[in-house]
Amino acid sequence: MTNKELADLLLPGVDSDISKYEKIYPERNLGEKAIVTRFAPSPTGFVHMGSLFQSFISRKVASDTNGVFFLRIEDTDQKRLVENSVRGIVDDLHNFEIELDEGMIDEDKEKGSYGPYLQSKRKDIYQSFVKYLLEQGKAYPCFCSAEEIEETRLLQEKKKQRIGYYGRFAKCRRLTPEQIQEKVANGEPYIIRLKSHGDFEHKIKVHDLIKGTLEIPENDLDIVILKSDGLPTYHFAHLVDDHLMRTTHVIRGDEWLSSLALHIQLFETFGFQPPKYAHISPIMKEDNGVKRKLSKRKDPEAAVSYYHEKGIPVEAVKLYLMTLANTNFEQWYDCNKDKTLADFPFDFKKMSSSGGLFDVEKLMNISKNYMSRLKASEIYDGLLAWTKVHDSEFFEILMKQKDYAISVFNIEREQKKPRKDFACYSDIKNQTWYMFEELYDSHEKEYDFQTIQDKQEISKILTSYIENHYREEDSKEEWFEHMKDLAEEFGYAREVKEYKENPEKYKGHIGDISLVLRIVLTTKSMTPDLYDIMSILGKETIFSRYRTWIEQNQE
């Protein structure tokens, strides 16, 4: 019985001519340095930070080189499928502005000419390649049951031997064609294994773009390439897909490092040029002094939805991811303030070969700096989009008072050293509610007086301010002069310096007085410039808030 006949017996009706695929999926006509890469998740749920990081880098290198970035869905494990997760993955990428050149764009839609991009639709292709291998005598059927494999494993463990289906443990490898024929005739279920010719004692050198040159033992495991449901395993699908889709760079998590020797062997078996590999270390998290992988189950910040809920701008998250990816990015960005992420020359060599720690505080800092550089109208737009989903009350107010809201967000903004007090959109309401009448009215007010506590004294200060010192048309300088007059009137120093020189002569200084006016107006001791706040709020509101407070605090 020839290999060809055996192959026909095992995979009847499958065309073993793989050369036709070379024509259907020709070499891509791209620039010499163009990088073709992909994000290839299994549809088991939503995208988490680690995968987002990988896609972000993949997208970046593809864009930098005028290459291609595509999304392939690896749904060869039918047991683990989660409903609608393709849609979820597509949405997550879209929400992070990671655009796809090719691949799945919805649950059952795709674009690009190297598809299908859903592995379950590529069954015929995989089977052709498997059959080709069978005909070449480079693969064989295996009839071992799960129990038999388990037995072998236990035996290997007991004898302290390497675990796996290889060498003398690969018993189906030695089956004669007649035995195979008989088992097939008996209806025994089988899978197809690679007939490995690797030598575990022999080491090969492989180059990884991030990890550098590695020395790893050759693969000698006869791994499963086609499962009993007729679908391939990851390893085989990786070979077929990344060859036919003409992937030049495989960027993936470093959990794959241990099967790298196998993957290279697979490419060599077919005489294909293997892609370049870049294995990314997982993003870590510090947990009670222990470093561990960022976990989707334990860490809320591992889910991309966390960033949308908090309202951290996508761009800020990207800036942070880039600082994790290439630590020279931060300095580069600092020196090139007019440039964007797209201008940054990403370099695999600058990637840390060990896993970086995910630091939410650092992310917040980056986001705070990023937001401080936005224009007031950009803050408004971003906030409007965020509140539309997360805060309908604020959304309505913003819609109604667009110009007013922009003027509020413009306080100490759009200048050389802008204020940095919003790290995310969910911060804004908490820091500006007193600027919006509707929010102010419904908000519970707690006045955090610091130096001047006496309510009568405060009432007197407010009254005098209303009656003697407030002028609607005052410039900032005039306004501040009047504040100083007020301070003097109540026995407070006009200048802080003056007070510090002669503290016994005064009850306090101008700062104490303005703090009272600030707190009664806003309830807060920490606010932006008081003059700006007053100018925007206007006379009526200021007087009304002061008078209300006086009324409510009469003894």
Place this chain on the structure above:
RNA sequence: GGCCUGUUGGUGAAGUGGUUAAACACACAUGCCUUUCACGCAUGCAUACAUGGGUUCAAAUCCCGUACAGGUCACCA
């Protein structure tokens, strides 16, 4: 257990044999500035290169052992 990888301060890290006081950034602390806060500026964070050997005139940087950490060893990806 086998195999692979990693280990620089509270954190991210720069740095690959020799102008090192080991950059820069975040966090924290103090001071200055300031009508508050924020910003900004200045300073600090005890002798930080896992550990033991070796190579060398010279090592964070090269080699070996040890410890610790991560990954992997499925008809899961």
